[in-house]
Amino acid sequence: xxxxxxxxxxxxxxxxxxxxxxxxxxxxxxxxxxxxxxxxxxxxxxxxxxxxxxxxxxxxxxxxxxxxxxxxxxxxxxxxxxxxxxxxxxxxxxxxxxxxxxxxxxxxxxxxxxxxxxxxxxxxxxxxxxxxxxxxxxxxxxxxxxxxxxxxxxxxxxxxxxxxxxxxxxxxxxxxxxxxxxxxxxxxxxxxxxxxxxxxxxxxxxxxxxxxxxxxxxxxxxxxxxxxxxxxxxxxxxxxxxxxxxxxxxxxxxxxxxxxxxxxxxxxxxxxxxxxxxxxx
Amino acid sequence: xxxxxxxxxxxxxxxxxxxxxxxxxxxxxxxxxxxxxxxxxxxxxxxxxxxxxxxxxxxxxxxxxxxxxxxxxxxxxxxxxxxxxxxxxxxxxxxxxxxxxxxxxxxxxxxxxxxxxxxxxxxxxxxxxxxxxxxxxxxxxxxxxxxxxxxxxxxxxxxxxxxxxxxxxxxxxxxxxxxxxxxxxxxxxxxxxxxxxxxxxxxxxxxxxxxxxxxxxxxxxxxxxxxxxxxxxxxxxxxxxxxxxxxxxxxxxxxxxxxxxxxxxxxxxxxxxxxxxxxxx
DNA sequence: GTCAATATGAAATAATAATTCCAATCCATA
DNA sequence: TATGGATTGGAATTATTATTTCATATTGAC
Numbered sequence: 001x002x003x004x005x006x007x008x009x010x011x012x013x014x015x016x017x018x019x020x021x022x023x024x025x026x027x028x029x030x031x032x033x034x035x036x037x038x039x040x041x042x043x044x045x046x047x048x049x050x051x052x053x054x055x056x057x058x059x060x061x062x063x064x065x066x067x068x069x070x071x072x073x074x075x076x077x078x079x080x081x082x083x084x085x086x087x088x089x090x091x092x093x094x095x096x097x098x099x100x101x102x103x104x105x106x107x108x109x110x111x112x113x114x115x116x117x118x119x120x121x122x123x124x125x126x127x128x129x130x131x132x133x134x135x136x137x138x139x140x141x142x143x144x145x146x147x148x149x150x151x152x153x154x155x156x157x158x159x160x161x162x163x164x165x166x167x168x169x170x171x172x173x174x175x176x177x178x179x180x181x182x183x184x185x186x187x188x189x190x191x192x193x194x195x196x197x198x199x200x201x202x203x204x205x206x207x208x209x210x211x212x213x214x215x216x217x218x219x220x221x222x223x224x225x226x227x228x229x230x231x232x233x234x235x236x237x238x239x240x241x242x243x244x245x246x247x248x249x250x251x252x253x254x255x256x257x258x259x260x261x262x263x264x265x266x267x268x269x270x271x272x273x274x275x276x277x278x279x280x281x
Numbered sequence: 282x283x284x285x286x287x288x289x290x291x292x293x294x295x296x297x298x299x300x301x302x303x304x305x306x307x308x309x310x311x312x313x314x315x316x317x318x319x320x321x322x323x324x325x326x327x328x329x330x331x332x333x334x335x336x337x338x339x340x341x342x343x344x345x346x347x348x349x350x351x352x353x354x355x356x357x358x359x360x361x362x363x364x365x366x367x368x369x370x371x372x373x374x375x376x377x378x379x380x381x382x383x384x385x386x387x388x389x390x391x392x393x394x395x396x397x398x399x400x401x402x403x404x405x406x407x408x409x410x411x412x413x414x415x416x417x418x419x420x421x422x423x424x425x426x427x428x429x430x431x432x433x434x435x436x437x438x439x440x441x442x443x444x445x446x447x448x449x450x451x452x453x454x455x456x457x458x459x460x461x462x463x464x465x466x467x468x469x470x471x472x473x474x475x476x477x478x479x480x481x482x483x484x485x486x487x488x489x490x491x492x493x494x495x496x497x498x499x500x501x502x503x504x505x506x507x508x509x510x511x512x513x514x515x516x517x518x519x520x521x522x523x524x525x526x527x528x529x530x531x532x533x534x535x536x537x538x539x540x541x542x543x544x545x546x547x548x549x550x551x552x553x554x555x556x557x558x559x560x561x562x
Numbered sequence: 563g564t565c566a567a568t569a570t571g572a573a574a575t576a577a578t579a580a581t582t583c584c585a586a587t588c589c590a591t592a
Numbered sequence: 593t594a595t596g597g598a599t600t601g602g603a604a605t606t607a608t609t610a611t612t613t614c615a616t617a618t619t620g621a622c
Contacts (some may be wrong), residue, residue, distance in 0.1 A: 008354045025569085058570080059570070084320050157442040255536040260392070337601055338579090342580075436593090565620105575612070578599100581607080
C-alpha cells in the first residue's frame with residue numbers, strides 16, 4: 001500500500017527503464033510505447049492506447065498495477081502532470097516576459113517586450129508558413145534576371161537586407177529607394193523576365209502600393225510579403241505571404257519578416273546554384 | 282453542421298473574445314474560466330471543470346454548443362491539441378527545427394534554419410543583456426541633441442530601422458550612409474553634446490571602424506553594438522553591447538540586434554518624454 | 563512431456579462521465 | 593406588473609470508459 005509509487009514522470013521513466021529486462025513481453029511492449037508516446041498516454045483512453053500499442057486494455061492496466069499504481073487512471077495522471085509542467089515552461093517564460101514588460105518595470109521591461117514580441121512572431125510564422133507558396137516564390141525569383149526589391153518605411157530595413165544578401169550571393173538585384181527620386185524610371189526598366197519582392201504592412205505606404213501596381217502592369221511577377229489578405233499588395237502578387245508580427249508599445253516586430261526574407265534569399269541562391277550545375281552537366 | 286467550428290486554440294480564443302459581450306452570464310463565466318485555465322479544460326471532466334468554474338455541467342455543454350461544437354468533448358479536443366503542440370518544450374521545438382534544417386529537406390529547411398537561428402539569438406541575448414549597460418546607454422542617448430547612426434553592410438538594416446523609429450519618435454537623428462560619399466563631412470558636424478549608435482560585426486566593415494574612430498576623437502560619446510570584446514568598436518565606446526547572433530548556412534541572424542535596437546530606441550523615447558514632463562512640472 | 567505458475571485475450575461488469583430534459587428562475591418588453 | 597422568451601439548475605438518462613473476471617495460452621522447471 002505505501003509502496004513507492006512514482007509520482008513524477010522522471011521517476012516513472014527511470015523505474016520503467018530499470019525493470020525493462022524483467023517485464024513480460026506484452027507489458028514490455030506497452031512500456032516501450034508509453035515512453036515513446038507519452039502524449040498519447042496523457043490524452044488517450046485505455047482502449048485507444050491499447051489499440052495503438054497493439055495490446056489489450058487489460059494489459060495496460062496490469063502494466064500500471066505492476067508499477068504500483070492502482071489502475072490506469074492514476075498512471076495517466078503522471079503523464080498529464082508532465083504535460084502541464086512542460087507546457088508552462090516556454091509559455092510561462094514568454095508570459096512572464098510580457099507581463100514584466102507590461103507592468104513597465106523600468107527600461108529593461110521595454111527590452112523584454114521586444115524580445116517577447118519577436119519570439120511570438122517567429123513561432124507564429126513557423127507554424128503558419130505555407131511550404132507550397134514558399135517553393136513557388138523561390139521558383140519565381142530564381143528564374144528572374146534581375147530581382148527588384150521594393151519597400152519603404154518600416155519594411156525598408158528588410159529590403160535593404162535582402163539587397164545586401166542577394167549581392168553577396170551574386171544575384172543581380174535592384175533596391176528601389178526613393179532617395180534620388182528616380183523610382184519611376186527604375187521601375188520602367190523591369191520586364192516580365194524579372195521579378196519583384198514587395199514588402200508592405202498596414203498602414204501601407206502609398207508609394208509602395210503605387211509602384212507595385214505600376215510594375216505589375218508591366219507584367220513583372222511579384223512576390224509580396226504583407227499582413228493580411230486585404231492588403232492591397234495581395235491583389236498584384238503572383239505569390240504572397242501573410243506575416244503576422246506581434247507588437248510592443250505600438251512598435252511591431254520585424255523578426256518574422258526578416259527570417260522569411262533571409263530564407264527566401266538564401267533559398268533562391270541555392271536554387272540557382274542547383275540549376276546552374278544541372279545545366280552544365 | 283458545417284458551421285465554422287474553431288479547430289485550433291487561437292481561433293477559438295478569438296471567437297470567444299469576440300462574442301464575450303453577447304454571452305449570457307453563466308456562459309460568460311465559463312468562457313472566462315476556460316481562457317484563464319486552459320489546462321484545466323484539457324484535463325478535467327465536465328463535472329470537475331464546472332465545479333471549479335462555479336457553474337453546472339450543463340452550462341459547460343451549452344457553452345461548447347454555442348461555439349458550434351457538438352458537445353463538451355469536442356471542445357476539449359481543441360484544448361488538448363493545444364497542449365500537444367505546445368507541449369514539446371521550447372528547446373525541444375528548437376532542436377527539432379534545427380534538426381529538420383540540418384538534414385536539409387528542401388527549401389522549407391532553409392526557412393526553419395533561419396527561424397531557429399533567430400530564436401536562439403533572442404533567447405541568448407535575453408539572458409545576456411546587462412541591465413546596467415542598457416540604462417547607461419539609454420541615459421547617454423536620451424541626452425544627445427542629435428543621435429548619429431552608423432552601420433554598413435549586414436548591420437545597415439538595423440541602422441535604417443533605428444533611424445526610422447527615431448524619426449517616428451521625433452528624435453533628431455542622422456543616418457550615416459555612404460551613398461553620397463559625404464560621410465566625413467557629416468561626421469564633422471557631430472559634437473560632444475550628440476551621441477552615436479555604432480553597429481558592426483566581424484568582419485568589421487573598415488569604413489565603420491574608421492568613422493567610429495574619427496567621431497570618437499571629436500569627443501562624441503558612442504554606444505556600440507558588436508560581437509565581442511575584441512571588437513575594434515569596443516575600445517571607442519562609452520557603452521557597448523556584446524550580441525552573439527546564431528547563424529544558418531553562413532548567414533547570421535540579426536534578430537537579437539534588431540530587438541536590442543528597437544528597445545534602445547523606444548526606451549530613449551520614453552526617457553525623453555519623462556524628462557520633458559519633469560522639466561515642465 | 564507434464565505440471566504449475568505466469569501471462570494473455572476477450573468479454574462481462576462496474577464506474578464514471580457526458581448529455582439531455584424539464585421545471586424553476588430571470589429578464590426584457592409591452 | 594403581466595407575459596413570453598431566454599437562461600439556468602439539478603436530476604435522470606445515456607454513453608463511454610476503466611476494471612474485473614475467467615478461459616486460454618505460454619513458459620519454465622522437473
